Amino acid sequence: TTVDTSIPDNAEPILKWPAEGVTRVPYQVYQDPDIFAAENKSIFRGPTWNFLALEAELPEPGVFKTSFVGSTPVIVCRDRDGVLRAMVNRCAHRGALVCLDPQGNRKNFTCVYHNWSYDLAGKLVGVAFRNGVKGQGGMPKDFDLAQHGLETLSVTTYSGLIFGSFRADMPPIEEY
Numbered sequence: 001t002t003v004d005t006s007i008p009d010n011a012e013p014i015l016k017w018p019a020e021g022v023t024r025v026p027y028q029v030y031q032d033p034d035i036f037a038a039e040n041k042s043i044f045r046g047p048t049w050n051f052l053a054l055e056a057e058l059p060e061p062g063v064f065k066t067s068f069v070g071s072t073p074v075i076v077c078r079d080r081d082g083v084l085r086a087m088v089n090r091c092a093h094r095g096a097l098v099c100l101d102p103q104g105n106r107k108n109f110t111c112v113y114h115n116w117s118y119d120l121a122g123k124l125v126g127v128a129f130r131n132g133v134k135g136q137g138g139m140p141k142d143f144d145l146a147q148h149g150l151e152t153l154s155v156t157t158y159s160g161l162i163f164g165s166f167r168a169d170m171p172p173i174e175e176y
Helices: 035-043
Strands: 051-056 063-069 072-078 084-088 103-105 124-126 156-160 161-165
Touching: 051 063, 051 072, 072 161, 084 156, 084 161
Parallel strands: none
Antiparallel strands: 051 161, 063 072, 063 103, 072 084, 156 161
16 A cells, blocks of 8 residues: 655645755654654554564463554553453553553553553453442443443564554554
C-alpha cells in the first residue's frame, strides 16, 4: 500500500521548505498535529509489523509488559494458555488506561475508572454494577460483554522478537 503524497496544482502549499532544499525539514513537520495524526494512522496503524517486546520478557502465562505502537498504549502478555497477545491499553468504556504498571503478572486487567475487567486476551469479563444499584442504573438488558473487549492487535514472533499490527491481513513476518 502506498500513500499518495502528491499535491493538487490548485492547492496552497502547506509547508514552506527551507531555501537549502530537502536537507532540512521544516520544523512545522515535527509540530503539526494533523501531520502527527496522519503519520500515526498510515505508519503505525497501517500495514506494518511493529516491535512490541522480547519473548524472553514474557516467559509465562499472566506476565505482561506495557508499551506503545506510535502514540497508542498497548499491553503485551501471555494468556492463560501461554499464547502471546497484544491489545490497546484503553478501556472500551471511557478510554482510561487499563494497566498502569510497566510490567508484572496478572490474572486479568481492570480499569481503575469504572472497574471494567478484561481477561488476558482482552475480552470483557466483568462490569461493576452491571445491573445497577437497588434497581437504579446499570447496563441495558441486551448489553453484550463480547462486543466491548479491548482492541486487539495481530501478533507474531521472529527470532525471539514480538511484533504486532493493527491490520489482520498482514503477510507473514518472514515475507514482510
